[in-house]
Amino acid sequence: MQKFPTRRISANLLVFSVALLLTIFANLNFWSDFIRAIGGLSLTRVPLLAGSFAIVLLLFYASLIPFSFRFVAKPVLIALILTASASAWFINEYGVVIDKAIIQSIFETDLHEATELLNWRLVAFIALTGGLPSLYVARAAVSFPAGARGMLQRAGIVAAALAGATLLTVLLFKTLAPTVREHRELRYLLTPTNAVQALNGYLRNRWRTSIPLQPIGYDAVRGNRWAGQERRTVTVIVVGETARAANFSLNGYARDTNPRLVREDGLINFTQVRSCGTATAVSVPCVFSAMGREQYDDSVAAHQEGLLDVLKHAGFRVHWRDNNSGCKGVCDRVEFDDVSNSSASKGHCSGDECYDLELLDGLPELIRASTKDLVIVLHQKGSHGPAYSRRYPAGFGQFGPVCESSEFESCSRGSITAAYDNTILYTDTFLAETIDLLRKTALEANVDTSMLYFSDHGESLGERNMYLHGAPYMLAPEEQSHVPMMLWMSEGFSQRFHIDRTCLQARRDQALSHDNVFHSVLGMLNVETAVLNPKLDLFNACVRS
Ligand SMILES: [Zn+2]
CATH class of the missing domain: 3.40.720.10 (Alkaline Phosphatase, subunit A)
Structure with a gap:
């Protein structure tokens, strides 16, 4: 039954592999839209594309490293792989954007409606793109860097990855900033960030609606400069x-x-x-x-x-x-x-x-x-x-x-x-x-x-x-x-309120x-x-x- 490798893999390498997997396979739609947004694929745009790819990869890597601890790493990675796989399916199949509204409809539809969305192709897709990698992660023999040295190593990786991503962003800013601004839909395509953000937004909204409106200034009245005014x-x-x-x-x-x-x-x-x-x-x-x-x-x-x-x-x-x-x-x-x-x-x-x-x-x-x-x-x-x-x-x-x-x-x-x-x-x-x-x-x-x-x-x-x-x-x-x-005031306005313009x-x-x-x-x-x-x-x- 030993189909999966027994060789130990270091936690950091495992996290990097998952980050790479997410960057490429969970985001095929993102990258194809991104290429369209920057004006198509051409030799001159290769540095921009490669740079953007590296930015996403480094950011994913940096945000996953803090989870690379025993008992934490595997569940988090598997949850992300499965979420990404499901998101990719819905983006592919229905062209939906993964936002608060989608999460809301997932949470608030009844079971009957939800089963209509399920079909064998979906199950096969998720099993293949989410299940297999998850199984690999679940079975992997992982060695975690231990003690203070391990902590230092993790911090070093996060710092280096963030520095790299920042440097690339600065270098590519003139082109990247307008692309991202003009094509806001891109952020709903980046998986699994879209799902995590949408879930967060949905839960915050749920939490918010239960907070009553806090009134202020109910004592507000007009002062004595209003007395006797007809205009x-x-x-x-x-x-x-x-x-x-x-x-x-x-x-x-x-x-x-x-x-x-x-x-x-x-x-x-x-x-x-x-x-x-x-x-x-x-x-x-x-x-x-x-x-x-x-x-x-x-x-x-x-x-x-x-x-x-x-x-x-x-x-x-x-x-x-x-x-x-x-x-x-x-x-x-x-x-x-x-x-x-x-x-x-x-x-x-x-x-x-x-x-x-x-x-x-x-x-x-x-x-x-x-x-x-x-x-x-x-x-x-x-x-x-x-x-x-x-x-x-x-x-x-x-x-x-x-x-x-x-x-x-x-x-x-x-x-x-x-x-x-x-x-x-x-x-x-x-x-x-x-x-x-x-x-x-x-x-x-x-x-x-x-x-x-x-x-x-x-x-x-x-x-x-x-x-x-x-x-x-x-x-x-x-x-x-x-x-x-x-500020501009009509003559009558400054007079009635006794406002000194020179002041x-x-x-x-x-x-x-x-x-x-x-x-x-x-x-x-x-x-x-x-x-x-x-x-x-x-x-x-x-x-x-
Ligand atoms: Zn503004």
């Missing part, structure tokens, strides 16, 4: 996307990217603002939460009310308009409309892309029709990459030549930056048009208006060979966290952050509540009684 107020909060402060000529950038905003006399431009995160999914919930960057926790934020809720408690009508990919939970309890796929557009959309001016369509009507004081959030598509040249209509291609591709390796750094600068130029027009609209509506609809603009995070454009955004905050370069922020102008070069937004919006609108921290309220020292 309604309209405040527009523009949430920018991927706009970095450095490329605004208002902040000293050499190219004239703000030809319109520079002419707005009353505009206050804050020059030293830091974002809460380096990605939309962190920054957007964080900036609207009362937590601040250091206390911010996404699972707590998902169950806690934020700025928009407090404004509602104080009697404002709150409306979120989106031209991005949704509000990341921030607008769950307020009015919402999505303009990113407007079929009834009046010329701000082309193909499946709507430019940001679409956000202003019908806004005067919305303002006039409202009977309450309004807070409107406009969520821009802004400068979202890597396809910067798709973010603005033809008339805004002022800087060039531009990179038309989302494959950065085919573009020079200069052409990538030129395309990015055109997105800032378009945002300049978008913000100026927003201000014009508010100025005009203030007169026509007899309301007091204001606009606060800030970007969610910045962007790397090739500095230190980094592109796009999303770097861990501790390591994130300045380009990814230094964001623009601006605010004098604060424009102070070190500020997304942490100031929550408290400053409440402070600006004279909302009184215990959650308002006056120290973070920009207006606190600039209101005259």
